[in-house]
Amino acid sequence: MRSVCLIILWIMGNASMFASLPEQFPVDSLPEQLGLYRVTDKLNYTGKELYDYINGGAELYLSYGLVSMTGCKYNGDDLPQVTVEIYEMTSAENAFGVYTQGRDKEEYDYGQGSQSFPDFIFFWKDRYFVTVSTQEVIPESEKAIQYMAGLIDKSIPKMGEKPAIINDLPKEDLLPAGFLYFHHYIWLNAYLFIADYNIINIDENCDAVLAKYGEADARSYLLLAAYSDEEKALAACKNLQEKYAPELSVDSPFVELEDKTWFTVWTRGNKLGAIFNAHSQEKTEKLFKSAINKM
Amino acid sequence: MEKLITRRDLLKKTALMAVGGTLLLNRPVNAWAWGTEEGTKSKVVLIRNRQLFAGGNQPDSGIAGQMLDEAVRTLTGKSNTKEAWASIVKPADIVGIKTNVWDKFPTPIVMNDLLKERVLQAGVNETNVSVNDRGVKDDPIFKNATALINVRPMRTHAWSGVGSCIKNYIMFSPQPSSYHDDSCASLAALYELPIVKGKTRLHVLVLFNPLFHHRTPQDASEEYMWKYSGLIVGFDPVAVDSVGLRILQGKRNAFFQEDKPLNPPAKHIELADTRYHLGTADPAKIELVKLGWDEESFV
Numbered sequence: 001m002r003s004v005c006l007i008i009l010w011i012m013g014n015a016s017m018f019a020s021l022p023e024q025f026p027v028d029s030l031p032e033q034l035g036l037y038r039v040t041d042k043l044n045y046t047g048k049e050l051y052d053y054i055n056g057g058a059e060l061y062l063s064y065g066l067v068s069m070t071g072c073k074y075n076g077d078d079l080p081q082v083t084v085e086i087y088e089m090t091s092a093e094n095a096f097g098v099y100t101q102g103r104d105k106e107e108y109d110y111g112q113g114s115q116s117f118p119d120f121i122f123f124w125k126d127r128y129f130v131t132v133s134t135q136e137v138i139p140e141s142e143k144a145i146q147y148m149a150g151l152i153d154k155s156i157p158k159m160g161e162k163p164a165i166i167n168d169l170p171k172e173d174l175l176p177a178g179f180l181y182f183h184h185y186i187w188l189n190a191y192l193f194i195a196d197y198n199i200i201n202i203d204e205n206c207d208a209v210l211a212k213y214g215e216a217d218a219r220s221y222l223l224l225a226a227y228s229d230e231e232k233a234l235a236a237c238k239n240l241q242e243k244y245a246p247e248l249s250v251d252s253p254f255v256e257l258e259d260k261t262w263f264t265v266w267t268r269g270n271k272l273g274a275i276f277n278a279h280s281q282e283k284t285e286k287l288f289k290s291a292i293n294k295m
Numbered sequence: 296m297e298k299l300i301t302r303r304d305l306l307k308k309t310a311l312m313a314v315g316g317t318l319l320l321n322r323p324v325n326a327w328a329w330g331t332e333e334g335t336k337s338k339v340v341l342i343r344n345r346q347l348f349a350g351g352n353q354p355d356s357g358i359a360g361q362m363l364d365e366a367v368r369t370l371t372g373k374s375n376t377k378e379a380w381a382s383i384v385k386p387a388d389i390v391g392i393k394t395n396v397w398d399k400f401p402t403p404i405v406m407n408d409l410l411k412e413r414v415l416q417a418g419v420n421e422t423n424v425s426v427n428d429r430g431v432k433d434d435p436i437f438k439n440a441t442a443l444i445n446v447r448p449m450r451t452h453a454w455s456g457v458g459s460c461i462k463n464y465i466m467f468s469p470q471p472s473s474y475h476d477d478s479c480a481s482l483a484a485l486y487e488l489p490i491v492k493g494k495t496r497l498h499v500l501v502l503f504n505p506l507f508h509h510r511t512p513q514d515a516s517e518e519y520m521w522k523y524s525g526l527i528v529g530f531d532p533v534a535v536d537s538v539g540l541r542i543l544q545g546k547r548n549a550f551f552q553e554d555k556p557l558n559p560p561a562k563h564i565e566l567a568d569t570r571y572h573l574g575t576a577d578p579a580k581i582e583l584v585k586l587g588w589d590e591e592s593f594v
Binding site for chain 2: 131216
């Protein structure tokens with residue numbers, strides 16, 4: 001069998017996937033009273049118990065190693081409900097990963113990255129992903145969610161590290177907030193359809209990032225994945241190459257596909273890289289060189 | 296054995312695909328018919344009325360009723376509303392109306408009420424009708440139902456891609472989470488459960504103000520709803536969902552001004568066709584009848 005992965009020296013260490021299990025977030029420190037609001041429900045779910053709260057939506061958090069979700073619902077006379085949800089993940093990297101699922105711009109009003117809307121604030125800090133929302137925007141509820149987001153931000157004492165693999169992303173032409181960090185194969189198709197199965201053997205020990213480059217009408221996608229060892233990276237590369245572009249070879253590493261876009265895949269040490277949907281060979285080569293120089 | 300599919304497979308099959316073109320399940324529209332045979336088309340009716348929200352943020356119940364009746368007449372081929380509903384439920388039926396009560400984006404109450412009213416007008420005894428969602432497994436009407444009507448709003452979903460008619464039956468499962476694997480790929484198997492099998496008479500996908508995007512699983516912001524003012528009705532839940540999916544995807548691409556595929560893709564709709572043979576997801580095999588307002592219909 002012909003493996004044509006481009007194997008280049010491995011120069012970086014493995015990203016740490018899971019930090020030690022965190023201590024419980026002090027949810028009891030959330031205020032019982034918040035202006036005219038008071039706590040009416042306390043939320044506390046561990047692992048798959050989250051199904052009881054959000055059923056299938058829980059899978060997103062579970063795919064990033066959810067430890068628990070705690071929070072409160074606040075109500076007041078004639079006031080729209082305010083809900084606080086604090087998702088405690090196994091690591092800061094995973095909290096960041098959940099954050100990259102929902103963010104579409106870069107803001108830093110809360111925590112280590114946040115998105116603020118009149119009805120909804122979410123942010124990540126250390127190993128926590130936090131959402132504060134209201135059913136309806138009125139001045140009191142908007143003020144309440146801003147206050148609660150600020151309070152929780154201050155209550156989380158330390159900052160967390162972002163996944164090391166995102167440092168491998170070339171900066172040039174990368175869309176602001178245009179990348180997703182994950183280690184469950186379901187998210188492989190987040191930006192474009194790649195395969196309806198786990199074509200590169202992503203699992204909980206694999207760090208992956210999918211990134212957007214260039215304008216909407218000429219967009220390239222860069223996929224990077226760091227495996228626990230070089231053999232796994234090679235196996236994933238071989239599988240993707242054989243299923244996706246069997247004509248790819250060492251002599252011809254960039255392949256033009258039927259829709260006139262370009263593709264390539266390679267490995268370096270325990271890392272895999274792949275470019276999808278590039279609009280010319282030149283763009284593919286340029287992104288490839290930028291990526292491999294950072295890997 | 297089921298074929299595993301890559302983007303390249305689809306590109307080979309659909310060499311005419313335009314980059315950035317309309318995608319269904321993040322795929323070219325004309326790539327749908329994997330493993331399916333030529334056959335009769337599934338009829339689906341899409342009806343819209345731009346006056347539905349003319350009075351404010353709540354749908355006008357009179358207009359909603361007119362839309363429902365016209366859609367059902369068209370679907371059944373009956374010129375008379377009474378005959379149309381009589382062809383769907385019989386006076387002797389025990390009818391469960393499976394709604395959706397997710398507090399952030401439930402089935403509009405007006406639709407529950409209209410469907411119950413139409414069932415009663417068809418001669419069904421009021422004691423033999425129930426509207427329920429999370430309690431269906433313990434509801435004596437649903438447990439003894441001879442007929443089901445499936446009604447829910449269309450929205451994006453953080454794990455299954457979309458929440459639409461096929462997924463609405465997950466509450467019939469003794470263990471809903473057992474259908475979560477592979478982004479809810481096996482949802483169509485719900486239709487084999489004894490409490491459900493062969494009983495559904497009508498699927499109503501409500502697109503009054505569909506939710507086309509979410510930021511977190513619990514998010515249902517009005518910022519990502521739009522007054523599409525539509526209803527989709529059909530007998531084939533896969534075809535109904537397939538049409539709804541195209542509309543949602545069209546809106547996402549228009550709103551974000553780029554290809555914005557559902558994340559994750561709504562894989563279960565295609566598999567409902569190709570793996571479970573519950574109906575057809577292939578647009579070429581769907582007879583879509585469009586009634587009323589057509590501006591930015593996305594299909």
